[in-house]
Amino acid sequence: MPSYFFNLSHPVAQALLLAGAGLLCVMARRYRTGLCVIALVPVWLTLCATPAFATALQRTLTNQYPAQTASTYPSADAIVILGGERDPPQTRWDDEDADIAASRVGFGYLLFKAKRAPLVLLSGGEGDALRMAGMLEQQGVSADALHVESESRTTYENARNSATILQQRGMHRILLVTSAAHMPRAVASFEKQGLDVIPAPAMTPLSKHPVRDLWAPRRAVLWNASQAMHEYIGLWVYRLRGWA
Structure with a gap:
């Protein structure tokens, strides 16, 4: 899949797009809409950095085909x-x-x-x-x-x-x-x-360092959320192009 789709799957890139859209609304004098969109930026980044959300997003993919011996x-x-x-x-x-x-x-x-x-x-x-x-x-x-x-x-x-x-x-x-x-x-x-x-998916490795607080945002978790969104965006693009 083209690299720009992978980049758009990262929450930081999505936050920048939201911020840009909000600024365009403000410039068009749609102040209330623009400020609401800009306000979503920290909310979205915080949500994607939360282990509970990122894990749930990943499980919507991994649970479709459970691993077995x-x-x-x-x-x-x-x-x-x-x-x-x-x-x-x-x-x-x-x-x-x-x-x-x-x-x-x-x-x-x-x-x-x-x-x-x-x-x-x-x-x-x-x-x-x-x-x-x-x-x-x-x-x-x-x-x-x-x-x-x-x-x-x-x-x-x-x-x-x-x-x-x-x-x-x-x-x-x-x-x-x-x-x-x-x-x-x-x-x-x-x-x-x-x-x-x-x-026949590879078995999921057991975490040697389990996260204790699933609701405490962590910057490293953004990558986990990005990987899951990359797959969803990729599947959508593949279906649009007739590849899946």
Whole structure:
């Protein structure tokens, strides 16, 4: 998705837009409307910085496809793992209770190990797919079971390019692995390409530093709210363009 949509998903950018709209109203002598809009700026920033609000916003995405252990998923033609995250922690790859299950490539590995599909397709540009393939080979996954799609830079391209590879091989039923928050947009994009999608989100890691006061605004929380709004804006744009 274009970077300007990502920027508009950040509460600070939205606050600046609100402030600009309010000033335009004031300049147009619509003083009451302008002052009301400007007054919304600190309210919106405070709300987005509140852990309770940001967490609730994220859960509206993550709860759509609850995570489950790898062995409980049905079989499919292929496991498709999307890039776009940092390298997973150096830990045991065979333990679903470890941090590795919270990474996309790690959970994809657990699905493959559980024999949910005979093939793994890694999709992601800028070296993401190749890097993930190398990690899986280090864990003993045969190179014959790995296929790389390294041209895509967006979720739409992930879906389009992956569908081309899979359909050429007569494969239609996939286990789709990405982060839980990204899953709604990813599922919509892959289904739009005619694939039968089984959502398999990476497990949500347990917080080692739980927030005690959910109603105390924190600047760092703005990023969490931004990520959730990025997905909602992205899904809206994708549907508008016919990509989802």
